[in-house]
Amino acid sequence: MTFDAIGIAGSALTVHRKWLDAISDNIANANTVSRTTDEAFRARYIEARAGEGTSGVYISSTPEGDAEGRIVHQPDHPLADADGNVKYPDVDLNEQMTSLIMAQRGYQASAQVVDRAKETYQAALQIGKNA
Numbered sequence: 001m002t003f004d005a006i007g008i009a010g011s012a013l014t015v016h017r018k019w020l021d022a023i024s025d026n027i028a029n030a031n032t033v034s035r036t037t038d039e040a041f042r043a044r045y046i047e048a049r050a051g052e053g054t055s056g057v058y059i060s061s062t063p064e065g066d067a068e069g070r071i072v073h074q075p076d077h078p079l080a081d082a083d084g085n086v087k088y089p090d091v092d093l094n095e096q097m098t099s100l101i102m103a104q105r106g107y108q109a110s111a112q113v114v115d116r117a118k119e120t121y122q123a124a125l126q127i128g129k130n131a
Contacts, residue, residue, distance in 0.1 A: 010056070015058070
């Protein structure tokens with residue numbers, strides 16, 4: 001049972017870490033400018049699914065956001081088109097920050113489960129030595 005807890009929490013740690021990676025990439029590229037004729041940065045997302053039985057959680061896909069982006073009028077920008085427009089990614093920073101908090105807390109909770117399961121395993125070993 002202890003090994004199951006460590007395995008399940010370990011798989012959750014991996015999913016949360018990859019989720020944090022995707023969020024940090026989205027935040028870092030939220031202000032990436034491109035020409036209106038080019039694709040905008042595509043936000044990264046993580047979709048997870050439960051494993052079978054007690055096998056944990058896994059990433060089922062990593063979809064990307066829309067490449068259409070949003071057009072912003074910035075005539076002084078070096079990438080501006082003839083109308084003075086540039087393209088920014090369609091990344092909502094409020095949504096990303098909310099996801100960041102959820103992913104961080106999920107990672108912390110999973111790490112605590114691993115720590116508790118490890119302590120339980122070590123206690124069981126100590127009981128076996130004293131018997």
